[in-house]
Amino acid sequence: MFLGIDCGTQGTKALLLDAASGRVLGQGSASHVLISGPNGRREQGTEQWTSAFATATAAALTEAGVDGSAVLGIGVSGQQHGLVTLDADGQVLRPAKLWCDTESAKENQRLLDWLGGEQGSLRRLGVVIAPGYTVSKLLWMKEQHAELFERIAHILLPHDYLNYWLTGRCTSEYGDASGTGYFNVRSRQWDYTILRQIDPTGRLEAALPELIEPYQPAGRIRPELAAQLGLNPLALVASGGGDNMMGAIGTGNISPGAITMSLGTSGTLYAFAEEPRISPQPSVATFCSSSGGWLPLICTMNLTNANGAIRDLLQLDLDQFNVLVAQAPIGAEGVTLLPFLNGERVPALPQATASLHGLTADNLTRANLCRAVVEGVTFGLRYGLDLLRESGIRSERIQLIGGGAKSPQWRQMIADMMATPVVCTTHSEAAALGGAIQAAWCHARQSDSHASLAALCERCVSIDEATAVEPEPSAVQSYERAYRRYRGLVSSTYGQNTPPDLTTVAP
Numbered sequence: 001m002f003l004g005i006d007c008g009t010q011g012t013k014a015l016l017l018d019a020a021s022g023r024v025l026g027q028g029s030a031s032h033v034l035i036s037g038p039n040g041r042r043e044q045g046t047e048q049w050t051s052a053f054a055t056a057t058a059a060a061l062t063e064a065g066v067d068g069s070a071v072l073g074i075g076v077s078g079q080q081h082g083l084v085t086l087d088a089d090g091q092v093l094r095p096a097k098l099w100c101d102t103e104s105a106k107e108n109q110r111l112l113d114w115l116g117g118e119q120g121s122l123r124r125l126g127v128v129i130a131p132g133y134t135v136s137k138l139l140w141m142k143e144q145h146a147e148l149f150e151r152i153a154h155i156l157l158p159h160d161y162l163n164y165w166l167t168g169r170c171t172s173e174y175g176d177a178s179g180t181g182y183f184n185v186r187s188r189q190w191d192y193t194i195l196r197q198i199d200p201t202g203r204l205e206a207a208l209p210e211l212i213e214p215y216q217p218a219g220r221i222r223p224e225l226a227a228q229l230g231l232n233p234l235a236l237v238a239s240g241g242g243d244n245m246m247g248a249i250g251t252g253n254i255s256p257g258a259i260t261m262s263l264g265t266s267g268t269l270y271a272f273a274e275e276p277r278i279s280p281q282p283s284v285a286t287f288c289s290s291s292g293g294w295l296p297l298i299c300t301m302n303l304t305n306a307n308g309a310i311r312d313l314l315q316l317d318l319d320q321f322n323v324l325v326a327q328a329p330i331g332a333e334g335v336t337l338l339p340f341l342n343g344e345r346v347p348a349l350p351q352a353t354a355s356l357h358g359l360t361a362d363n364l365t366r367a368n369l370c371r372a373v374v375e376g377v378t379f380g381l382r383y384g385l386d387l388l389r390e391s392g393i394r395s396e397r398i399q400l401i402g403g404g405a406k407s408p409q410w411r412q413m414i415a416d417m418m419a420t421p422v423v424c425t426t427h428s429e430a431a432a433l434g435g436a437i438q439a440a441w442c443h444a445r446q447s448d449s450h451a452s453l454a455a456l457c458e459r460c461v462s463i464d465e466a467t468a469v470e471p472e473p474s475a476v477q478s479y480e481r482a483y484r485r486y487r488g489l490v491s492s493t494y495g496q497n498t499p500p501d502l503t504t505v506a507p
Contacts, residue, residue: 006432050165072236107140126276129181138198174288219237220235244297245289264404266300281391374413398415444456
């Protein structure tokens with residue numbers, strides 16, 4: 001039995017997997033709260049994560065009706081890019097700045113200019129650093145909290161911190177490290193030069209965790225914590241990884257040909273690659289995977305958070321919201337929402353704000369507002385898919401995960417908008433499942449150096465064919481017109497170039 005943990009923005013999810021049968025035995029969850037502030041501040045206290053870890057794990061064990069002493073391994077998935085800083089005593093210095101925090105946008109631009117712009121960043125690191133990445137958060141902390149900055153002894157990502165809490169060791173793995181902005185995705189090594197630009201003393205590079213392979217353990221759970229959580233004191237803690245990397249494992253996306261789309265607070269699209277083919281498009285991040293390859297990826301900053309904002313504004317529950325979305329036609333009678341409530345990464349608009357366009361006395365309805373927000377956030381994913389396809393990624397079918405994947409209406413919208421068949425995996429909490437599968441792989445590798453991750457995925461990942469939908473030709477054409485209107489508005493409002501005409505590119 002293996003425990004998978006997914007520590008996300010909105011909460012922590014726990015999943016118990018019987019790796020021999022591939023059966024999920026129990027699940028649990030606990031929520032987090034955001035610390036929000038001006039200039040795009042988005043932070044969380046790490047004590048929320050550890051408390052939610054314990055609550056979600058207890059719930060999963062209770063649902064499974066099993067004893068936690070049978071857990072052989074733990075795999076942790078975490079929200080990427082966040083900055084957790086510890087002092088020499090292992091104490092957290094301040095709340096973690098999250099992936100969706102854009103307060104360090106100016107610092108990011110200064111670092112990007114120093115690298116030689118987008119192309120210089122691509123040449124040096126294989127990715128273009130973005131405001132959400134970890135590196136600019138360090139420069140921000142130096143300038144805004146100088147005394148705390150001087151006390152930094154360890155620099156960790158959210159999943160690294162949970163592994164530290166579990167084992168007492170500071171480690172990281174290639175996939176999550178890819179999103180820091182001080183890691184070379186081609187060579188799979190830390191890049192110290194940009195850290196020396198922030199602090200020439202070398203303190204920051206000395207504070208980095210040890211890089212380990214995705215099949216290597218971070219360590220064993222601390223005995224006192226095992227007793228507190230009711231878990232096996234001999235349980236291995238796997239390397240874990242970023243939520244996208246664990247989601248790839250949890251959807252079996254560990255070989256070329258599949259695309260995974262995650263509908264969570266943010267929206268992500270990624271596909272496996274065997275070589276680090278760096279896209280010339282700055283918005284495509286060619287991260288390392290946590291399965292031995294690479295994971296070309298795009299991420300939008302706004303998805304279910306924007307839907308939720310409109311629901312709250314109109315005081316609707318989810319069912320009422322979905323009914324109104326269905327009442328409005330494709331294109332929302334000309335109403336378009338640019339849903340950039342958190343700024344945006346794809347398209348690259350970190351300082352953007354949300355805006356409504358095309359309103360008239362006739363089309364200003366609750367139904368059109370509800371449909372416009374769902375279409376607006378999904379258009380961002382369509383733009384990302386265009387960029388992935390331009391870089392050579394092909395997809396026969398899109399696998400959907402995340403909370404939004406549970407909506408049949410949204411699934412059909414995605415199939416039509418992307419002109420590609422869509423299906424859900426049986427377990428929508430793919431990152432937690434991926435963590436459990438990786439833990440099983442790590443455990444198996446201790447006695448068999450040839451233990452296969454692919455065999456584990458084949459046994460533990462399944463597709464729910466009842467959720468499969470095909471694109472409807474007439475809807476594809478209607479969405480294409482609405483999408484081009486969206487792209488035109490982005491271009492005219494923010495000066496963003498429209499993408500190449502990819503409508504003839506094969507999916």
